[in-house]
Amino acid sequence: MKPWGVSDSLKLYHIENWGDQFFNINPGGNLTVHPRQGLGPGIDLMKVIEEASAQGLEMPLLIRFQDIIRHRVIQLNEAFRKAIVEAGYLGKYQGVYPIKVNQMREVVEEVVDAGREYAYGLEAGSKAELTAVISQELPPEALVIVNGYKDYSVIKLALMGVKLGKKVLIVIEKLSEVHQIVSIAREMGVTPLVGVRCKLNSKGSGKWESSGGELAKFGLTTPELLYVINYLTQEGYHDSLKLLHFHVGSQVTNIRTIKEAVKEATRFYAELYKMGYKLEYLDVGGGLGVDYDGSHTDFESSINYSLQEYCSDVVYSIQEICAHEEVPVPTIVSESGRAIAAHHSVLIVNIFGSIEVGTTPLDLPETDDEHNVVKEMRYAYQNMTFRTMMESLNEAIQRKEEALSSFKLGLLNLSDRAKIEHLFWQICRKVAHWAPDMRYIPEEVEKITKALADQYLGNFSIFQSMPDHWAIQQLFPVTPIHRLDEEPVNTATLVDITCDSDGKMSKFVDLRDVKDTIKLHALKDNEAYYIGFFLTGAYQDIMGDLHNLFGKVNEVHVFLDETEPGGYYIEEVIRGNNIASVLSWIQYSPAHIEREVKGLIDRKVREGVIKPREGVELQNFYENVLQGYTYIDALKPNLKFHPNLVNSQNSAETSVPTPPEFLQ
Numbered sequence: 001m002k003p004w005g006v007s008d009s010l011k012l013y014h015i016e017n018w019g020d021q022f023f024n025i026n027p028g029g030n031l032t033v034h035p036r037q038g039l040g041p042g043i044d045l046m047k048v049i050e051e052a053s054a055q056g057l058e059m060p061l062l063i064r065f066q067d068i069i070r071h072r073v074i075q076l077n078e079a080f081r082k083a084i085v086e087a088g089y090l091g092k093y094q095g096v097y098p099i100k101v102n103q104m105r106e107v108v109e110e111v112v113d114a115g116r117e118y119a120y121g122l123e124a125g126s127k128a129e130l131t132a133v134i135s136q137e138l139p140p141e142a143l144v145i146v147n148g149y150k151d152y153s154v155i156k157l158a159l160m161g162v163k164l165g166k167k168v169l170i171v172i173e174k175l176s177e178v179h180q181i182v183s184i185a186r187e188m189g190v191t192p193l194v195g196v197r198c199k200l201n202s203k204g205s206g207k208w209e210s211s212g213g214e215l216a217k218f219g220l221t222t223p224e225l226l227y228v229i230n231y232l233t234q235e236g237y238h239d240s241l242k243l244l245h246f247h248v249g250s251q252v253t254n255i256r257t258i259k260e261a262v263k264e265a266t267r268f269y270a271e272l273y274k275m276g277y278k279l280e281y282l283d284v285g286g287g288l289g290v291d292y293d294g295s296h297t298d299f300e301s302s303i304n305y306s307l308q309e310y311c312s313d314v315v316y317s318i319q320e321i322c323a324h325e326e327v328p329v330p331t332i333v334s335e336s337g338r339a340i341a342a343h344h345s346v347l348i349v350n351i352f353g354s355i356e357v358g359t360t361p362l363d364l365p366e367t368d369d370e371h372n373v374v375k376e377m378r379y380a381y382q383n384m385t386f387r388t389m390m391e392s393l394n395e396a397i398q399r400k401e402e403a404l405s406s407f408k409l410g411l412l413n414l415s416d417r418a419k420i421e422h423l424f425w426q427i428c429r430k431v432a433h434w435a436p437d438m439r440y441i442p443e444e445v446e447k448i449t450k451a452l453a454d455q456y457l458g459n460f461s462i463f464q465s466m467p468d469h470w471a472i473q474q475l476f477p478v479t480p481i482h483r484l485d486e487e488p489v490n491t492a493t494l495v496d497i498t499c500d501s502d503g504k505m506s507k508f509v510d511l512r513d514v515k516d517t518i519k520l521h522a523l524k525d526n527e528a529y530y531i532g533f534f535l536t537g538a539y540q541d542i543m544g545d546l547h548n549l550f551g552k553v554n555e556v557h558v559f560l561d562e563t564e565p566g567g568y569y570i571e572e573v574i575r576g577n578n579i580a581s582v583l584s585w586i587q588y589s590p591a592h593i594e595r596e597v598k599g600l601i602d603r604k605v606r607e608g609v610i611k612p613r614e615g616v617e618l619q620n621f622y623e624n625v626l627q628g629y630t631y632i633d634a635l636k637p638n639l640k641f642h643p644n645l646v647n648s649q650n651s652a653e654t655s656v657p658t659p660p661e662f663l664q
Contacts (some may be wrong), residue, residue, distance in 0.1 A: 006488035012488070012519060013479040014509060017294020019212070020066060022343050023534065031532060033346070035067035035560055037075075048558060049348060049530065051566075055573060057554040058629055059350040059458045059530075064537075064557045066110050067572070068344040073114035074098075075307065076288075076336060083312040089319050091329040093311075096145050098123040099133060100284060101538045106572065111340065121167070123147060123335050127154050134161050134168075143333065144168040145283065147218070155180050159190045166606060169281075171195040171245050178228045179370045182235045186616055189637075194232065195243030195283065198225055201263050219246070225268075229277060239279050243333070244269045248417045254298040255305035255313060256585040258287060262317040270325035282332040284314055290477050292511035292535055301475040301509065302400075307339070328649060338538040345537035347465050347553070348481065351520075351566040352632060354569030354599030355455040356493070358425030363383025363419055365453060371416045373403045377423045388559045389431050390442070396427040401521060428452060438525045453517045454492040455504075459632045460504050462496045463547035466540055470502055475509050477534040479520060494531070497632055498548045546585065552632045580626045590626055595613030597622050 006025040010016050015023055015031075022036035025031055034043030045063070052061055081092035089422070097111045099122055121142035126128040133144055134157060144166055146158045155177075161168035170192060172178050178194075185192045190550045199219035220228060232241055246265045252258055262284055268281050288302035288310055306355065314332065322329045330580040384392035403420040407414035412420075414656075430451045435441055468474035480488070493516070496503040508515040517626045523529055544552070555574040560567065598619055605615045 004485070006485050008487070009479075009484040012140070014294045014477070014511060016258040017296075017477065017511065018291055018477045018509060018535065019294075020291070022137045022288060022341065025484045027485075030485055031484060033065055033068075033558075034644065035071060035231065037071060040112075040560070041562070041567050043560070044566060045346070045348070045532065048532075048565045048570070049481075049555070050566070051570060052554070052556050053280060055570075056574070057556065058631065059348060060291075060553045060631060060634070061348045061463065061537070062465075062541075062553050063348060064555065065344050065346075066557055066559045066567065067107065069107060069110045069340065069537075070114035071089065072340045072343065072395040073111055073120060076311075076334075076340065077115065077118040077120065077310040079308050080239050080315070080332065080334075083309065083315040086312070087315050087319055089315050089329060091331050093315075093334075094119055094121070094141070094143060094281075095145050095334045095336060096121040096123040097340055098125065098147075098335045098337040099129050100125050100542075101348070102341045102541050103132065105132075106113045107344075107537075108132070108136065109181050109542075112138060115142075119143075121145070121204075127151070127157070130154060130157050134164075134166070138166065140165070140167075143281070145335070146170045147197070147245075149174070150177050150180070152180065152184065155184045156188065156516050159185060159188050160191060162190050162193060167192045167193065169195045169243050170242065171283075172220065172228055172240050172459070173197045174220070175224055175227065178231050182232070182237060185237070188309050191645065192237065192240050192362045194240045195245050195281070196220060196225055196241065197245040198222070198265065198268050199248070200246050200248065200261055229272065229275075236363050237279070241272075242279060243281040243283055244330075245283035245285065245333075246336075248287055250286055251300075252287035253289060253300060253302075253303050255303075255309060258284075258310065259313050260318050262314055263321055265324075266318050269330060270327045270344065273327040274325070280331055282318060282330040282334050283335065286335045286337060288336040288339040289333065290338050290538070291510070292477065293514075294477075295511045301514075305398045308601055312597050327476075328510070337520075339629065342535045342538040343574060345541065347460065347533040349458040349460045349531050350535065351458055351523065351531060353457040354490075354523055355457070355495075357452050357454070358429055360418075360422045361586040364415075364434055370419065371403075371406070371412055373399055373406065373412070374419045374423070377403075377420055379422050381427050384427065384430060384598065387433055390445075392427060393444070395450075396424050400424050402478050425452075445615060445653075449491070449578060450516045452491075454490050455495050456492045456521075456523075456531075458494050458496055459548035461498050461544075461547060461631075462494050462505060463498060463500070464503075464550050464632035465542040465553065466536060467545065468504060468539060468545045469507070473507060475507060476536055477509050478505065479532055479534070480521060481530050481532040482499055483521050483529075486521055490520050490522055492520045493517055498550065500547065503544045503547075538541065546582060547581045549579070551582040553631070554629070563606075577630055578627050579630055582630060583626075592627065594623060 006029060022029060024033055024034060024042055026044060030044050030046045032044055034042045048063055048559060056370055084093060099108055116139055119139045119141040121138055122133045122136060124133040125148035130146060144161060158168045158170045170181055172612055173193060181192050197219045199221055214575055229241060248261045269279055284367055291303050292301040294304045296304060321330055361664055377396060379391045380395045383417040400420060403417060407417050428448045429452060431445055432452050435445050435449055462470050466476060469476060494505040506516055508518045517526055554576040556570050557572040558568050559571050561569050583590060603614045604610045
């Protein structure tokens with residue numbers, strides 16, 4: 001048999017497909033990050049973890065590679081420049097980053113700095129976002145685009161930005177906004193810069209296709225659009241209309257959808273221009289997707305186009321319509337956020353144990369007095385062969401149902417029920433072992449194979465770190481970050497440390513379909529095992545919640561530097577939330593609850609239940625816990641948990657796997 005190598009791991013985890021040359025494996029079997037997209041040496045993730053651990057940072061750990069953000073900003077702008085030159089387009093491209101995708105200050109500042117040469121701007125969709133955006137030192141020509149619902153404060157903030165010399169364009173998305181803009185502009189003595197968002201007939205593709213179309217939440221119908229432009233003219237603000245905007249949805253999977261929407265919107269632009277409104281900008285919105293599964297298809301977690309193809313098609317589609325309508329081409333604006341931010345962050349999780357389905361933690365020997373149904377189940381197990389396995393499986397299911405009925409009626413004792421469960425799972429294990437050799441694998445055998453997958457216990461909360469996977473089944477690439485020169489032999493799913501049945505990951509990327517399990521390495525005693533979750537830089541950082549009060553994770557920011565050992569340095573360390581801080585967010589005063597616990601301890605000391613020294617130790621322990629990380633403390637790694645055995649060392653409340661419905 002050919003020995004396992006890193007090339008096999010690259011194929012197994014599809015790293016070369018979804019990694020887009022940002023990720024690879026070194027000869028030592030460790031996963032590496034290449035912020036310049038394949039150029040130059042890679043950064044060994046295990047070395048970053050070792051350095052972070054030396055600084056006292058525990059898992060889970062979020063690693064941001066800021067150079068990837070810079071690379072993506074430059075890549076997007078250069079792709080549009082190339083498309084404009086190749087098409088002979090007489091306009092230019094001037095994009096904005098929508099900060100809702102990731103509002104973290106370090107991310108936004110990196111985007112602004114990387115985009116300075118391109119006059120790359122920012123987009124805000126709320127009052128809080130606009131206050132942050134207005135404070136940024138943007139190039140004079142960079143755009144600030146204001147989307148979302150707007151009240152008096154939002155409009156005045158935007159107009160304040162204009163007064164301060166910034167190019168702030170307020171996009172009108174509902175009728176009442178035009179009246180407010182005119183009124184406040186007069187009050188402030190400012191000439192507003194205005195855009196209008198039109199509702200297209202074209203819709204997106206993928207999970208967010210309902211964001212566009214005639215029933216979209218935002219935007220003006222054609223009659224409303226005509227009303228707005230007439231009102232602006234009537235009020236003396238004819239020349240304030242600078243931009244036409246549309247949006248067909250995030251993560252658009254099919255390039256044809258993008259082309260159709262751009263062409264339809266350009267028709268709007270051309271008609272308005274011929275009506276005398278000298279628009280300068282056509283904003284094609286967001287939608288530029290990320291190939292999460294690497295399949296390069298129009299599947300909802302993929303895209304069937306490249307970055308260059310997207311830019312070229314946008315440029316050509318606009319140029320084609322403008323040439324036909326004989327109007328000047330506009331400056332092209334896009335609001336690409338996911339494509340800028342997704343690749344730059346990696347969540348690292350330590351696996352601290354596993355649940356092995358169908359194992360038995362004690363001996364269950366055959367006895368003369370065991371129930372007949374147990375004997376029949378044992379006979380089915382001992383005499384099953386490859387040819388008779390489906391017959392044996394059906395027999396086992398029937399005997400299990402019979403045994404459960406007998407137990408409920410008091411005709412089967414607990415010991416015999418344990419034997420039934422043990423033998424049943426042994427039969428299932430045999431079926432799963434033989435399944436790959438079957439010419440056709442029945443659906444019930446596939447369910448058995450999935451049910452028997454080990455559950456690896458990861459020190460993270462899916463609700464905090466990957467809410468999109470829980471809420472909308474968004475796929476994220478998952479792979480071990482070390483031991484990739486070894487063959488992974490265990491079929492597994494991942495569960496988090498929340499006491500919620502939904503706190504799990506059982507959908508994984510694949511080129512053909514979505515996989516229910518992932519291949520992982522056997523856990524070794526006293527040796528840490530690390531899993532990486534990739535392409536999590538868009539939305540996940542900011543959308544995470546406080547389910548079970550697991551707060552933000554520890555974080556490090558890594559920059560390339562070939563003069564440093566390992567070719568990088570950690571520029572910033574941001575420690576995750578401690579328990580006191582998350583409690584304060586939900587109106588618990590740490591000082592108050594410390595006093596309450598101290599009062600309880602003092603009472604028990606007075607009553608003689610505990611000794612004074614012990615009381616002091618308990619109080620100190622409680623206060624230390626309050627200041628501690630919300631995640632699992634470093635344990636002896638790689639404990640194994642049997643589903644039928646309660647292990648007092650396991651502090652995570654993890655749901656016990658149940659058989660598939662047809663087996664229950």
